[in-house]
Amino acid sequence: MITGRFFASGADRRVLFTILVLLVVAVLVPVLNLAVPPDSMFHVPTFMVALVGKYLCYALLALALDLVWGYCGILSLGHGAFFALGGYAMGMYLMRQIGDRGVYGNPLLPDFMVFLNWKELPWFWYGFDQFWFAALMVVLVPGALAFAFGWFAFRSRVTGVYLSIITQALTYALLLAFFRNDMGFGGNNGLTDFKDILGFNIQASTTRSALFAASALALALAVYITWRIVGSKFGKLMISVRDAESRTRFLGWRPENIKLFAFTVSAVMAGIAGALYVPQVGIINPGEFDPSNSIEVVVWTAVGGRGTIMGPIIGALLVNTGKSYFTGALPELWLFALGGLFVCVTLFLPKGVLGLWDQWRDRGARRRAEADTPPPGDAPAIVRATPAAPAEHRALGAAPEPQPAE
Amino acid sequence: MGRKSGTILYLDGVSVSFDGFRAINNLSLVLDRGEMRAIIGPNGAGKTTMMDIVTGKTRPDEGEVFFDGEIDLTRHDEADIATMGIGRKFQKPTVFEGHTVEDNLVLSLKGPRSIFPALFHRRAVEEDRRIDEILAVTRLEAKRGDMAASLSHGQKQWLEIGMLLAQDPKLLLVDEPVAGMTDAETVETARLLKDIARTHSVIVVEHDMHFVRELGVKVTCLHEGSVLSEGSLDHVSSDPRVVEVYLGR
Numbered sequence: 001m002i003t004g005r006f007f008a009s010g011a012d013r014r015v016l017f018t019i020l021v022l023l024v025v026a027v028l029v030p031v032l033n034l035a036v037p038p039d040s041m042f043h044v045p046t047f048m049v050a051l052v053g054k055y056l057c058y059a060l061l062a063l064a065l066d067l068v069w070g071y072c073g074i075l076s077l078g079h080g081a082f083f084a085l086g087g088y089a090m091g092m093y094l095m096r097q098i099g100d101r102g103v104y105g106n107p108l109l110p111d112f113m114v115f116l117n118w119k120e121l122p123w124f125w126y127g128f129d130q131f132w133f134a135a136l137m138v139v140l141v142p143g144a145l146a147f148a149f150g151w152f153a154f155r156s157r158v159t160g161v162y163l164s165i166i167t168q169a170l171t172y173a174l175l176l177a178f179f180r181n182d183m184g185f186g187g188n189n190g191l192t193d194f195k196d197i198l199g200f201n202i203q204a205s206t207t208r209s210a211l212f213a214a215s216a217l218a219l220a221l222a223v224y225i226t227w228r229i230v231g232s233k234f235g236k237l238m239i240s241v242r243d244a245e246s247r248t249r250f251l252g253w254r255p256e257n258i259k260l261f262a263f264t265v266s267a268v269m270a271g272i273a274g275a276l277y278v279p280q281v282g283i284i285n286p287g288e289f290d291p292s293n294s295i296e297v298v299v300w301t302a303v304g305g306r307g308t309i310m311g312p313i314i315g316a317l318l319v320n321t322g323k324s325y326f327t328g329a330l331p332e333l334w335l336f337a338l339g340g341l342f343v344c345v346t347l348f349l350p351k352g353v354l355g356l357w358d359q360w361r362d363r364g365a366r367r368r369a370e371a372d373t374p375p376p377g378d379a380p381a382i383v384r385a386t387p388a389a390p391a392e393h394r395a396l397g398a399a400p401e402p403q404p405a406e
Numbered sequence: 407m408g409r410k411s412g413t414i415l416y417l418d419g420v421s422v423s424f425d426g427f428r429a430i431n432n433l434s435l436v437l438d439r440g441e442m443r444a445i446i447g448p449n450g451a452g453k454t455t456m457m458d459i460v461t462g463k464t465r466p467d468e469g470e471v472f473f474d475g476e477i478d479l480t481r482h483d484e485a486d487i488a489t490m491g492i493g494r495k496f497q498k499p500t501v502f503e504g505h506t507v508e509d510n511l512v513l514s515l516k517g518p519r520s521i522f523p524a525l526f527h528r529r530a531v532e533e534d535r536r537i538d539e540i541l542a543v544t545r546l547e548a549k550r551g552d553m554a555a556s557l558s559h560g561q562k563q564w565l566e567i568g569m570l571l572a573q574d575p576k577l578l579l580v581d582e583p584v585a586g587m588t589d590a591e592t593v594e595t596a597r598l599l600k601d602i603a604r605t606h607s608v609i610v611v612e613h614d615m616h617f618v619r620e621l622g623v624k625v626t627c628l629h630e631g632s633v634l635s636e637g638s639l640d641h642v643s644s645d646p647r648v649v650e651v652y653l654g655r
Contacts, residue, residue, distance in 0.1 A: 053573035236509055240502045247500045250461060251573060252488035252519045261521050 015227045018310050019220045026216035029210035044151055046205045050280050053212035053321045060219045062300045062312035064269035068347050069298070070306030072237065072262045073242030075160075078167030079270050080280050081174050082142035084288035086271025088178075090142055090268075092125060093134030093189035094202070111193070112186045121182045130265040131198055138275040139268050146267030147260065154256035154263075159245070168291050175289035190285025197279050208280070212361035215276045219313070222269050226309055229265070238262055299342045305352025314353055410475045414439045414577050414607040420459060420469030423630075429455040431631035432468065435537055436576075442603035443609065444618045445611045446642070448553050449627035453611045454497060456628070459580050460489040474576065481588035489519055493575035497582045497611075499562035503555035506538075507546055510554050510565055514572035533597050536572065543598065544568040561593040569597065577607045584617050615643070 029052065032044040061083050068074040108121055127133040139355050149170060153163055157255045189191040200207045229235050239247045264316035278284045285295075294317075304315020319341070325335040349356055371385040415437040422430045430452045437443055447453055458464035459471060462484045467484045470481060471479040479487060482487055488494075502510050515533055517523075541547045544564045549557060554565060563583055570578050583599065584592040596617055602608060603623075612618055618639055625642045627635045635645040 067558050232525050233512065236502075236513055236523040238522055239504050240513055243502055243504050244500050246484075247496070248513075249484045250494050250496075250570065252485050252520070253513075254485045299614060319434055328579070366575060387457050391448065 002275060005171070010226075012231075015223060018223050018313065022220035022223070024215045026213040026220070029216075030117040030213050033209050034065070034207060038083070045086070046208055049208050049212050051324065052276060053215045053280045054213040055317050056219050057273045058297075058300065058320055059282070059313040059316040060215070060222055060276070061297055062304065062316040063219070063222055063226060063309070064273065065265045065297050066301050066306050066308075067229070067261050067266045067269070070308065070312070071230055071242065072238040072259055073245075074259055074263060075164045075298070076167045076172035076266075077164045077291065077298065078169075078298050080291075080294035081167075081171035082146060082267040082270035082290055083274035083277070083293075083297075084171075084178075084284065084286075085145065086138045086274030087144045087278040087284040087288060088185060088191070088274075089128075089134055089137040090275035090278045092128040092137075092185075092196075093131060094173070094194040094197060094279060095191050096125070096129040098193065099196065101195055102193070105181035110179075110186070110191070112189065113184075119285075124184065124305040124402075135275075135311050138271050142267040142271030142274075143264050146264045150260040150263040157256070168294070172291050172295055175286050175291070178286035178289060186285070188199075188286065190283060191278075191286075192236070194279065194282055201396075202279055202282070211276065211280050218276055223309055223313075225265075227279050228312050229262075230309070230315055234258070234261075241282070245259045256266075276359075296338070299338060299345075301352075302348075303341065303345050303352055305354030308354050311352050311354040318353065390400060409436075409583055411593050412439060413437060413475055413611070414441070414473065415460065416472040417456075418470045419480070419626075420456075420466045420471060422455065422464060422466045422487065424458065428631055430459065433469070433628075433632050435626060435633060436601075440603075442599070442608040442610065442623045444621055444623055444625045444639075445609060445628060446613070446615075446618060446625060447551070447634070449632075451628040452631040453628055454649055455631070456582060457494060457609075457611070459617065460487075460579060461492060471639055479596060485516070485519065487577075488573065491574075491576035492579065492621060493570035493573045493577070494579045495563075495566045495570055495581055497585070499559065499566050499627045501562050501565050503553065503586060503593060505554055506551050506553055507541070507549045507557070510550065511540055511572045514569035516572070516574045523586060540568045540571050540646075543571065543601070545594075560587045560595075563587065564594070564598070567595075575606065578602065582606060582612055583610065584614050585610065592617050595622065611643045615639075 029044055030048060032042055033038065033049050035281065036043045037172060038045075038049060040169075042153065061079065064082075065076060065079045068076055068079075095110040102111040102114075104111055106114045107116060113121070128137070147166075158166065178185050178190075179188055181380055194202050196202060197211075200210070230238070237248065237253060237258050240253075241258050246254050248258075258260070273282075274288070297316075297403055298320045300315040301312040302315070303319055304313065305311030322337070322341075323334060345352065410523050413436050415435070417433055417435045421428065431454065433452070436458055442653070445456075455464060460479060461474075462482055462623050464478060465480060472495065473490065473492065477490060477571055502513065505513070512529070512533070515536060517533075532573070538547075541550055543565060546561065546565060546568065548603075549561065550618045554562065559563060563586075566628055567580070570580075580599065584595050587595060592614065599608060599610060599621065610618075622639075624637065625639045627642050627645070627648050629647075629651045630646065634651060635642045635648050
């Protein structure tokens with residue numbers, strides 16, 4: 001059934017392709033890293049595995065943002081907060097895994113607590129020695145925050161730029177809070193010096209490969225879930241809310257509930273991305289809450305093409321590859337490049353790289369079509385007009401033109 | 407209850423002000439079950455504000471608004487009121503441009519309005535039948551698979567009326583259904599609305615007098631937020647106060 005639907009339209013085929021690539025990569029890259037000898041040209045170095053694994057987490061974050069922004073019209077400038085919260089939940093588990101191998105050798109308290117002269121573990125650190133508990137928190141904490149935030153924001157009908165500003169304030173408030181030492185999350189330095197995850201050495205190349213595979217699989221799963229949501233009647237409602245909120249409301253739907261569901265699902269996805277990210281980069285600190293991080297996610301999504309499933313993934317990979325190159329070669333120019341990129345994409349590529357690609361393909365197809373059909377006459381004015389050719393690549397619900405957030 | 411029974415819409419002594427401006431001023435209006443009514447009036451007469459009050463978008467400062475003889479509409483919000491059976495067509499045709507004509511109707515069809523049924527929704531045969539019916543009535547069969555954005559202005563108006571029909575409301579509020587339509591389309595729309603009025607109660611707000619004449623129903627003229635004149639179109643248009651309002655002082 002799944003494959004049957006996949007071949008139904010171009011957009012669906014693209015989703016299948018994305019999932020397949022991710023599954024192949026999830027297997028192939030670890031094999032090329034672990035099984036192929038380092039001197040072979042097919043060997044993938046471990047640093048590369050970690051780097052691309054990190055990008056995949058970013059891609060998952062961008063996909064999460066796209067679910068609310070591209071499909072539901074909620075421009076969240078605070079999605080980094082959910083990512084960071086998921087990351088902190090994972091970081092707390094990794095801290096507890098260190099046990100007595102810390103600098104101070106305290107079997108219970110992480111180093112920073114010993115340093116702050118704390119005598120016992122704060123209550124909110126309980127349970128994080130268990131992986132299942134941490135995994136639950138990775139999902140629950142961002143989800144609950146998004147639910148509470150969305151409950152109030154959407155119910156009071158805050159939309160557009162005002163909502164964006166509040167999301168930005170949310171992540172900024174969390175940034176300030178997590179900077180404080182007495183919050184109990186390691187303050188400025190955050191959580192780091194991880195040793196093990198699930199009993200495996202976090203530095204080992206096998207563990208890194210496993211984390212990479214987990215990231216690719218998580219992204220593939222998220223693509224599948226997003227695709228199913230977007231293709232459902234609910235997905236069509238999300239687009240309806242984006243394009244004509246009051247029409248949706250006057251048809252008896254509650255846009256606030258639709259937005260709340262999308263926002264919560266998206267926050268959970270972002271949290272999972274953060275949880276996979278932290279063990280791969282080895283640190284989580286309040287910098288992840290920085291509003292500029294969240295804005296960068298918006299740039300990735302816009303560059304790739306919002307309102308599509310493949311777009312944000314491509315955008316995240318492209319921009320971050322560019323970032324890695326630039327910050328190595330011309331570090332002082334990176335921010336200008338990023339800003340310029342956003343301006344250019346907004347002005348010239350409103351549908352992102354993916355939109356540009358479709359445009360080229362369409363133009364080619366049209367040129368071919370025009371060659372063998374005469375130019376169309378004036379369409380009859382009234383309703384009995386002949387049907388126009390159905391849109392070729394009717395992306396799942398994607399609007400003919402992405403609408404501004406407000 | 408008394409006077410309210412048998413009415414589909416009952417407004418009594420309704421007033422609402424925005425920043426000191428009285429958009430609706432002691433408005434009373436009664437629509438019987440199954441009746442079609444045309445509402446005319448110059449710009450700023452309060453026609454759209456009246457619709458906002460009925461559909462729950464605006465709360466009146468004072469006055470009673472009852473639907474179906476017993477439901478106090480001032481206690482409900484837009485989504486509630488829509489599910490109770492009041493459909494509204496906006497002045498500017500508002501359809502979901504990013505969806506096909508068919509999907510526009512699917513989303514409008516009467517049915518559960520919560521998240522999880524929508525997530526796991528599968529199209530039923532009955533729904534297909536309803537959609538076929540509505541497409542036939544609104545003459546959009548050939549456009550079924552087209553994006554709503556590609557429709558002409560008149561077709562969008564029709565699609566929006568079709569979306570109202572899909573909701574299967576008891577009362578339809580139709581705001582300027584023929585604005586921007588050709589003469590032929592206007593005639594067709596009048597036919598369509600008269601058809602709908604056979605089984606629904608309808609309020610039509612319109613500027614176009616030819617169209618109102620075509621409908622051949624009781625007319626209410628609003629001015630400065632209250633009823634200026636009411637009766638047949640001939641009666642209303644010969645009312646000196648109406649003439650004065652329309653021609654200016």
